[in-house]
Amino acid sequence: MKKISRASWNAIAPSGPYSRISSxxxxxxxxxxxxxxxxxxxPTKHRLCVQHVHHIQQMHMSGGRGETYIDIGYNLICxxxxxxxxxxxxxxxxxxxGPGLNSGHYAVLGLVGSSGFTKPNSALLHALRDAIEYLREEGGAGNEIKGHRDGYSTSxxxxDLYAWAKRGAPRPDEPLEKPIKITYEDGIPLWPGRVIRLADPYMQGNDVKTWQYKLRKRGWTIDVDGIYGPKSKAVCASYQDKVGAKPTGVIDEETWDLTWSWKPPAA
Ligand SMILES: [Zn+2]
Ligand SMILES: [Zn+2]
Known part of the structure; x- marks a missing residue:
């Protein structure tokens, strides 16, 4: 499963304790x-996914579903x-x-809407399949695969997703493509849509590599290995300090853009 941890997507901490379910x-x-x-x-729109997940969490935690939730209502979001x-x-x-139905099943959201993007693509179905297997292996989930509408009045x-779930949520034939492709616009690569920070395990990817490569071009001593470890964090903080940003060592969208857009003052 290509996991985005809560720290990576900057989730708000839950406002209260979770209730435990075992199997x-x-x-x-x-x-x-x-x-x-x-x-x-x-390929360049993953930031919209991150925004959407933030929006849903805020909506759930502020009572948008009628009741104030302690956290986003879903266990996983694909x-x-x-x-x-x-x-x-x-x-x-x-x-x-739905009321009374939460202890029976985990809830997994596919980022498909009732308008706009309505048909799941193969990468989304792979992610949902990964999520189901993860919940079975790590979360003690049984073999049932159902839709929200089973036992509850909702669309x-x-x-499309319901028909797929009814078929047993099969993995699509096409293999899953490589993650996050970095695309350039006006010489600045578009922000990959995730906040890069020192995490355990270390965050890795093409986005990290692209950022490291640019810092090396800017004259910093840094390995271009695509792994965001303590050394990368230190370089990031030092760079932020140099360009007049807060030295957090966290690559948010602003720091990402500054990595390319900052120009040294004329001598
Ligand atoms: Zn995405
Ligand atoms: Zn639902």
């Missing part, structure tokens, strides 16, 4: 039930780039299945 009967699949940008699956965001995670009671998870 639910299986997994229920959901969609957003609202609009999702039609172009969200584009995006059309093949990533899985950790929501409540394993062994925690979800809040998305969720939409006809």
């Amino acid at each position: 639910p009967r299986g997994v229920k699949i959901h969609y957003t039930g609202g609009p999702v940008p039609a172009d969200i699956a584009g 995006c059309p780039h093949g990533y899985t965001f950790i929501g409540r995670g394993v062994h925690h009671l979800p809040a998305a299945n 969720c998870p939409g006809d």
Whole structure:
């Protein structure tokens, strides 16, 4: 599973303790039930996924679903780039299945909407399949695969995802493509859509490599290995300090852009 940890997506901490579940009967699949940008699956649009997940968390925690949740209602959230965001995670009671239905199944959201992006692509189906297997292996989930509409009056998870779930959520034939492709616009690579920070395990990827390469070009001593370790963090903080940003050692969107856009003052 291509996991995006809560730290990586900058999740808000839960406002209260989770209730524990040990071995639910299986997994229920959901969609957003609202609009999702039609172009969200584009290779440079992963930042829209991150924004969407933030938005859903804020909505759930501020009572947008009628009741104030302690956290995003889903255990996992899968995006059309093949990533899985950790929501409540394993062994925690979800809040998305409806009253009385949360202890029976984990809740997994596919970032598909009722308008805009409505048909899951193959990367999203891979991610959902990965999520189901992860919940079985790590979360004690049983073999049931259902949709939100099973036992509850809702259109969720939409006809396409529901039909796929009914078929047993098969893995698509096409292999999963490589993660996050960095594309350049005006010489500045588009922000990959995830905050890069020192984490355990270390964050890795083409985005880290692209950033390291630029810092080396700017004259810093840094390995271009695509792994964001303590040395990368130190270089990041030092660079931020130099360009007048707060030296956090965290590559957020602003720091990412500054990596390319900053120009040394004329001598
Ligand atoms: Zn649902
Ligand atoms: Zn995405």
